[in-house]
Amino acid sequence: MRWNLSPDRVPTAWFNVAPHLPAPLEPPLHPGTREPLGPDDLAPLFPMALIAQEVSTEPSIDIPGEVLDVLRLWRPTPLVRATRLEAALGTPARIYYKDESVSPAGSHKPNTAVPQAFYNKAEGIGRLATETGAGQWGSALGFASTVFGLECMVYMVRASFEQKPYRRILMETWGASVVPSPVDEPDHPGSLGTAISDAVRDAAGRADTHYSLGSVLNHVLLHQTVIGLEAREQLQLAGERLPDVVIGSCGGGSNLGGISLPFVPEQDVRLVAVEPASCPTLTAGRFDYDFGDTAGLTPLLPMYTLGHEFIPPPIHAGGLRYHGDSPIISALVKAGRMEAIAYPQSKVFEAAVQFARTQGPVPAPETSHAIRAAVDEALAAKEEGDERVILFNYSGHGLLDLSAYDDYLHGRLTD
Amino acid sequence: MRWNLSPDRVPTAWFNVAPHLPAPLEPPLHPGTREPLGPDDLAPLFPMALIAQEVSTEPSIDIPGEVLDVLRLWRPTPLVRATRLEAALGTPARIYYKDESVSPAGSHKPNTAVPQAFYNKAEGIGRLATETGAGQWGSALGFASTVFGLECMVYMVRASFEQKPYRRILMETWGASVVPSPVDEPDHPGSLGTAISDAVRDAAGRADTHYSLGSVLNHVLLHQTVIGLEAREQLQLAGERLPDVVIGSCGGGSNLGGISLPFVPEQDVRLVAVEPASCPTLTAGRFDYDFGDTAGLTPLLPMYTLGHEFIPPPIHAGGLRYHGDSPIISALVKAGRMEAIAYPQSKVFEAAVQFARTQGPVPAPETSHAIRAAVDEALAAKEEGDERVILFNYSGHGLLDLSAYDDYLHGRLTD
Numbered sequence: 001m002r003w004n005l006s007p008d009r010v011p012t013a014w015f016n017v018a019p020h021l022p023a024p025l026e027p028p029l030h031p032g033t034r035e036p037l038g039p040d041d042l043a044p045l046f047p048m049a050l051i052a053q054e055v056s057t058e059p060s061i062d063i064p065g066e067v068l069d070v071l072r073l074w075r076p077t078p079l080v081r082a083t084r085l086e087a088a089l090g091t092p093a094r095i096y097y098k099d100e101s102v103s104p105a106g107s108h109k110p111n112t113a114v115p116q117a118f119y120n121k122a123e124g125i126g127r128l129a130t131e132t133g134a135g136q137w138g139s140a141l142g143f144a145s146t147v148f149g150l151e152c153m154v155y156m157v158r159a160s161f162e163q164k165p166y167r168r169i170l171m172e173t174w175g176a177s178v179v180p181s182p183v184d185e186p187d188h189p190g191s192l193g194t195a196i197s198d199a200v201r202d203a204a205g206r207a208d209t210h211y212s213l214g215s216v217l218n219h220v221l222l223h224q225t226v227i228g229l230e231a232r233e234q235l236q237l238a239g240e241r242l243p244d245v246v247i248g249s250c251g252g253g254s255n256l257g258g259i260s261l262p263f264v265p266e267q268d269v270r271l272v273a274v275e276p277a278s279c280p281t282l283t284a285g286r287f288d289y290d291f292g293d294t295a296g297l298t299p300l301l302p303m304y305t306l307g308h309e310f311i312p313p314p315i316h317a318g319g320l321r322y323h324g325d326s327p328i329i330s331a332l333v334k335a336g337r338m339e340a341i342a343y344p345q346s347k348v349f350e351a352a353v354q355f356a357r358t359q360g361p362v363p364a365p366e367t368s369h370a371i372r373a374a375v376d377e378a379l380a381a382k383e384e385g386d387e388r389v390i391l392f393n394y395s396g397h398g399l400l401d402l403s404a405y406d407d408y409l410h411g412r413l414t415d
Numbered sequence: 416m417r418w419n420l421s422p423d424r425v426p427t428a429w430f431n432v433a434p435h436l437p438a439p440l441e442p443p444l445h446p447g448t449r450e451p452l453g454p455d456d457l458a459p460l461f462p463m464a465l466i467a468q469e470v471s472t473e474p475s476i477d478i479p480g481e482v483l484d485v486l487r488l489w490r491p492t493p494l495v496r497a498t499r500l501e502a503a504l505g506t507p508a509r510i511y512y513k514d515e516s517v518s519p520a521g522s523h524k525p526n527t528a529v530p531q532a533f534y535n536k537a538e539g540i541g542r543l544a545t546e547t548g549a550g551q552w553g554s555a556l557g558f559a560s561t562v563f564g565l566e567c568m569v570y571m572v573r574a575s576f577e578q579k580p581y582r583r584i585l586m587e588t589w590g591a592s593v594v595p596s597p598v599d600e601p602d603h604p605g606s607l608g609t610a611i612s613d614a615v616r617d618a619a620g621r622a623d624t625h626y627s628l629g630s631v632l633n634h635v636l637l638h639q640t641v642i643g644l645e646a647r648e649q650l651q652l653a654g655e656r657l658p659d660v661v662i663g664s665c666g667g668g669s670n671l672g673g674i675s676l677p678f679v680p681e682q683d684v685r686l687v688a689v690e691p692a693s694c695p696t697l698t699a700g701r702f703d704y705d706f707g708d709t710a711g712l713t714p715l716l717p718m719y720t721l722g723h724e725f726i727p728p729p730i731h732a733g734g735l736r737y738h739g740d741s742p743i744i745s746a747l748v749k750a751g752r753m754e755a756i757a758y759p760q761s762k763v764f765e766a767a768v769q770f771a772r773t774q775g776p777v778p779a780p781e782t783s784h785a786i787r788a789a790v791d792e793a794l795a796a797k798e799e800g801d802e803r804v805i806l807f808n809y810s811g812h813g814l815l816d817l818s819a820y821d822d823y824l825h826g827r828l829t830d
Contacts, residue, residue: 002487004419072417073499073775084488102517104775106814146772169817172824173771356588357561360488360519399521399814402584409587 001083003234005076010068013060014223017261017328018218022335025218025327028299029289037299039203044204045211045298050116053219061222067115070147072303074103074110080394084358086378095374095382096258098231100395102362105170106402107396108255109140112223116212117144127151127209129202131181131195132319134160135167136396137214142176152176153209155198158190160318161208166326166400191311191354192322193294200297215252216292217241217327222248224258224282231391232262240389244320245270245377247392249369250340252281253407256393261328264337272377273329274369275413279312281305281325282340286404290324303330315345316366316404316413343372344415351375352398361383364396365404416498418649418653420491425468425483428475429772430640432676432743433633437750440633440742443714444704452714459619460626460729462538465531465693468634476637482530485562489518489525490641495809497592499773501793506802508788508796508821509655513646513674515810516776522811523670524555524629527638531627542566542624544617546596546610549733550582550813552629557591559591568624570596570613573605575733581815586607597629606726607622607737615712624766631716639673641808646806647677662794662807664784665697665755668741669817670810676743679752686753687792688744689784690829691763694727696720696740697748697755705739718745730760731828732780757789764823766790779811780819 018025027036039051046054053061075264082095100108120128128150132138138154145152154171158180162166168178181195182188203211213220228246235243246263248256248272263269273282283306290305305324306312312321325333332338335345336414345365352368354375355361374392381388398405407413433440442451454466461469468476478486497510515523535543543565547553553569560567569586573595576583583593596610597603618626628635643661650658661678663671665688672813677686688697696719704722707713720739721727727736760780767783769790770776778786789807796803813820822828 002422004421007417008418102773104777143775147775165821166814166817169821169824170777170814171778172770173817173820175772353588356519357590360521360558360562362585362588399581399585402581402588405588406580406584409584 003079003237005230005234007072007075010071010075011226011229012068013062013228014222015262016059016061017220017264018057019059020264021331022337024303025331028301029297030290032295034300036319038322046199047119047125047210049119050219053222054217060349064118067118067132069194070114071111071226076230077102079238081232082359088358089375089378089382091378091382092385093378093390095378095390096235097392098392100227100255100393101397104139105136106399107136107140107364108227108258109137109223110143110406111226112220112254113140113144114147114215115139115223116245117148117150120210121148121150125208125210125402126208127153128200129153129209130212130214131155131192131199131323132228133157133192134164135171136319138178139167139170140214141212142171142174145176146174152294155180155181155195156194157181157192158188166352180381191294193308196293197295198296210275215254216324218328219326221253221257221261221326224254225261227258227393228260231259232361242266242269243389243391245272245388245390247272247274247370247373247390249320249366249395250325250329251366253329255339255393257326257329259391259393260338264332271332272373273333273338273340274373275340275342276315276317276320276369277342277344278315279306279321281323281343283342287330287334292324303327304333316401317345317369319366320369336400341373343369346413346415348372349413362398362405363394364398364402367395370395386414416496418494418652420645420649421491422487422562424648425486425490426478426641426644428477429506429637430644431471431476431637432473432679433472434474435679436746437752440746441717443716446714448708451716460615462534462540462609462625462648464534466633468637469632479533485529486526486641491645492517494653494655495805497774501591503769503773504790504797506793506797506798508805509792510793510805511650512809513642513808515642515670515808516812519558519621520551520555521814522551522555522779523633523639523642523673524552525558526641526672526673527564527629527635527669528555528559530638532556532563532565535625536563536565538811540623540625542568542621543627544568544614544624545627545629546570546607546614548572548607548736549579550586551734552583553591553593554582555629556627557586557589560591561589561740567591568617569593570598572596572607572610573603595623606709611708612712624767630669631739633743635669635741636672636741636808637677639669640676642673642808643675643677646674657681657684658804658806660803660805662687662689662785662788662805663687664735664810665740665744666737666781668744670808672741672744674806674808675753678748686747686755688755689788689789690755690757691730691732691735692757692759694721694736695757696738698757700748702745707739715821716742718742719748731816732760732784734781735784756788758784761828761830764828768823777813777820778809779813780816782810814816
């Protein structure tokens with residue numbers, strides 16, 4: 001069962017969770033002075049419209065018409081009830097998922113890449129610089145840049161650049177330039193930290209260039225709230241009540257924020273963050289100010305962190321290998337409004353294959369963390385004889401991650 | 416602009432073109448005796464329901480409810496108006512495409528894999544054998560087999576098995592067994608011909624096993640007519656008139672047949688088959704009886720053919736590398752009811768990249784043949800100041816074919 005909405009039902013305003021947070025967020029600090037940042041400190045990197053969104057406390061923010069026109073290329077995304085998975089589990093739970101894999105880049109990332117490219121274009125910027133790990137974010141920004149006629153420079157973690165050429169090709173197909181990072185050390189395998197440093201240096205050094213980030217920041221999560229807003233309307237269309245639990249995988253927090261933030265005001269709706277056991281920021285990290293990158297060039301953010309020098313093991317869910325978390329997500333977890341759980345990747349791929357063999361689509365390794373949690377919720381509901389309503393975010397497809405399935409199916413996957 | 420239909424609008428009957436053909440099709444001939452085949456000759460390979468569909472002259476054939484339940488996992492597929500491509504071309508034409516890439520396997524192939532698996536299951540068959548080149552058809556049958564609890568054995572052209580592991584992994588994720596073909600000659604690179612021979616031998620030798628073919632045959636094209644039937648309804652929903660021209664790429668003919676056959680009775684609608692210049696069956700082949708495979712094990716079919724020993728060059732559109740054509744498509748071209756054109760692959764990839772940079776999605780190389788023809792129709796309409804309505808089949812995505820784009824973008828593509 002699927003519920004589609006026509007393109008004219010894309011939400012026309014983003015949902016701002018700021019007024020609904022248990023307490024106002026602590027401000028970001030300057031990396032040099034450790035004093036609270038002002039808008040001018042961020043102006044070399046971001047357009048003013050995004051800086052304003054970063055600190056806005058308005059309950060909603062209108063989406064520009066030019067952005068809506070592009071989002072409507074694939075939005076609203078379908079809401080699907082996973083009836084075949086329910087049957088295989090023998091659960092009385094009703095499992096719904098929001099299918100963000102239908103975007104051109106195959107994930108939720110274009111939801112924020114498009115408005116970021118738009119606001120930069122509107123401010124006269126001609127070029128964007130960003131980092132990417134395996135390429136999900138870089139390909140989303142490459143797509144958005146070609147739509148608005150911007151140049152796009154992507155610093156890609158060298159190990160991925162060399163071993164995972166497919167998303168590099170996808171970026172180039174959309175016209176982006178892609179170089180391996182760190183740019184100055186050709187023998188270094190690179191990390192998200194080195195790539196962020198390269199992109200920030202590029203943007204800071206050129207007047208025509210801004211920096212663009214695909215997760216963590218408040219304005220990124222804001223842009224992703226179209227996911228949860230559409231899902232609420234589609235659940236109504238399906239004749240369904242509010243979900244009992246809303247689930248998303250969590251790396252920096254953007255897909256999780258997108259589906260869950262519009263449900264924050266509903267106190268009876270449980271919110272669940274799912275992370276890898278090998279990079280357990282929310283379940284085993286400390287809440288503290290920390291840098292977003294390894295080199296310490298970015299502002300300090302108040303968040304759960306494993307320390308900005310933590311190097312996560314090379315699990316297949318590359319998008320969840322981040323030492324920190326979104327300040328918004330961190331605040332919700334710290335206040336007890338959101339739960340967090342962690343899974344080893346073998347349990348995650350077990351659920352991914354069960355999903356593929358019942359529902360059809362092959363999910364991204366990141367997305368499969370949310371599937372694992374949804375399956376466990378459905379099994380708990382079966383145990384308790386409970387007609388639980390479960391909603392999770394199907395944040396992306398796994399078609400460019402099939403080597404991970406090869407490892408799992410042939411016993412080469414380690415936790 | 417997109418037009419979705421709710422899952423209850425999947426057509427409940429297939430459209431049979433047989434009563435609308437200029438003349439009845441010549442019968443298939445037995446490969447040994449060269450006498451017309453009877454149903455019993457095909458019974459070792461196919462279930463009776465499919466054999467009956469192969470020769471039916473009923474105007475429509477009901478789709479079983481169990482098949483509809485599975486098709487509704489992704490159908491109806493969206494109809495999209497390519498307004499951004501139109502704007503880039505500066506054409507007064509209106510370009511629509513039917514997006515078959517949203518299926519679990521990423522192409523139109525599951526439309527027939529699902530009913531084929533269903534009818535075999537209903538006849539008590541427990542195992543299917545088939546061939547696959549790069550893996551589009553094998554992955555579709557792998558998906559359909561897991562849905563109905565059938566075993567699935569795929570003979571994959573050895574060169575693809577070794578060099579293109581991604582679709583092999585996709586098949587295995589859905590539980591299929593995949594072996595390289597030819598099975599008896601480990602040093603042979605294989606071809607579609609050798610793989611068909613392996614699969615037919617497997618099915619003929621085991622009572623629990625049938626053979627399954629992903630294109631060419633009448634029942635395969637029949638199952639694909641859901642594409643054109645939905646498109647007709649969606650064009651009405653869009654307030655659009657009948658298309659002036661309907662376009663599909665043509666290998667064996669199944670995606671082309673799917674979108675075009677429901678328009679055959681409308682004499683004012685032009686139908687266009689697009690093939691690669693390097694495998695020009697319709698534009699440069701002869702109309703004759705020929706075998707479907709290299710070894711001469713299959714029945715002889717009346718079709719356009721380059722000769723069953725023709726080995727097409729290794730172009731990226733592997734799904735269009737077939738020496739023959741569907742008898743239905745061949746008959747329509749022979750009678751002048753359908754046009755045929757051929758393009759070299761450099762022109763095809765040029766259109767594919769233009770599509771990706773305007774509309775977003777990255778198309779399969781096969782699909783890009785149809786895009787090239789749609790672009791040329793739109794440019795001709797511009798030249799003539801003509802508000803032409805163009806409909807083409809977006810038969811599949813190119814996410815597992817990105818190395819072809821890498822070759823094109825870096826000047827390594829040859830015609």
